Amino acid sequence: MKKLTLLATALAMVTGSAFAADMPLKAVKAPPAPAFDPWDIAFGGAIMNDYIFRGVTQSNHKPSVAAYFEPRYNVTKDLQLYVGLSGESISFANRAAAEIDVYGGIRPTFGAFALDIGVWGYLYPGGNCADNVPGGGGSCPVSANTIFLANGNVMKKDVSFFEVYGKGTYTINDNWVIGLNEYYSPNFLNSGAWGDYASITAKYTAPSTIFGSSGVGMYVSGEFGRQWLGTSDSFYAVPAFPNGIKYADYNTWNIGVGFTYKVFTLDLRYSxxxxNKGNCNAFTSAFNGSGSNNVTAINPTGVGSNWCGAAGIAKLSFDLTAMTNLK
Known part of the structure; x- marks a missing residue:
């Protein structure tokens, strides 16, 4: 009898377990997926001890401030359209004190590969005549579009221009990113000469634990590029080249280290x-070019400029996006 009781108990347990396993489970409702908001806005600003553009100072090796505003529309998570407006303080020979950039493009992403294709306009309002025109008192005796400098250099009043560009980056892993850039202008700095710039870039981002739990990040990055330039119009002609000068092509490079904390970045860079100083003077029309020993085929006056030489750059910037930082 005792054995029968134990057998019945065991059968009941097995049967109960099997029955429980066959019972339909009540489905748990998944939380709703977050709504996809295609619109975003990026904006930020910076202060730097020198504004360097492709190896050439735009601020006479003096401090510069910058700001930008960029609305974005995400068609999908892998396709973004954007337009932007930015500005930097500069110091040009034609007395222009600001660079205003208007740009727009498209950013498609294919896994680890990202593209950025667009058009960039560089505007330099405020270009004017020199204060030191001999006997001129700020007037332009030859052309209202001309600036004459005491060192013999000349520059157009309006040097605005545009470029089309294509940039690509490949993310190798969480630490390494490499890139290729290409920019082309049919009339670089409104000089009459075409311009083509190509570069390769690399960036190493250190593991987030390198500074413990402080929230500080670090990266090392560099770029090597080459600027090709065509022949100017006759405005920049010299006696040996009455129809215009063939600007010197040049290589440029930079390398630096950056530190990030929340929305802030401190970038320290060598460029x-x-x-040489003579071809740099012919290219930039520097208002502070000096000397007479820097003679080249396109710079017969011998005036030299240090605007294209070695420079150290310290830049403090902040960058935010509305969807990430302002929620």
Missing amino acids: DTDL
Whole structure:
């Protein structure tokens, strides 16, 4: 009898377990997926001790401030359209004190490969005549579009221009990113000469634990590029080249280290080119070019400029997006 009781108990347990396993489970409702908001806005600003553009100072090796505003529309998570407006303080020979950039493009992403294709306009309002025109008192005796400098250099009043560009980056892993850039202008700095710039970039981002739990990040990055330039119009002609000068092509490079904390970045960088002082003077029309020993085929006056030489750059910037930082 005792054995029968134990057998019945065991059968009941097995049967109960099997029955429980066959019972339909009540489905748990998944939380709703977050709504996809295609619109976003990026904006930020910076202060730097020198504004360097492709190895050439735009601020006479003096401090510069910058700001930008960029609305974005995400068609999908892998396709973004954007337009932007930015500005930097500069110091040009034609007395222009600001660079205003208007740009727009498309950013498609294919896994680890990302593209950025667009058009960039560089505007330089405020270009004017020199204060030191001999006997001129700020007037332009030859052309209202001309600036004459005491060192013999000349510059157009309006040097605005545009470029089309294509950039690509490949993310190798969480630490390494490499890139290729290409920019082309049919009329670089409104000089009459075409311009083509190509570069390769690399960036190493250190593991997030390198500074413990402080929230500070670090990266090392560099770029090597080459600027090709065509022949100017006759405005920049010299006696040996009455129809215009063939600007010197040049290489430029930079390398630096950056530190990030929340929305802030401190970037410390070294920049240089292989342009000599004479060809740099012909290219930039520097208002503070001096000397007479820097004679080249396109710079017969011998005036030299240090605007294309080695420079150290310290830049503090902040960058935010509305969807990430302002929620």
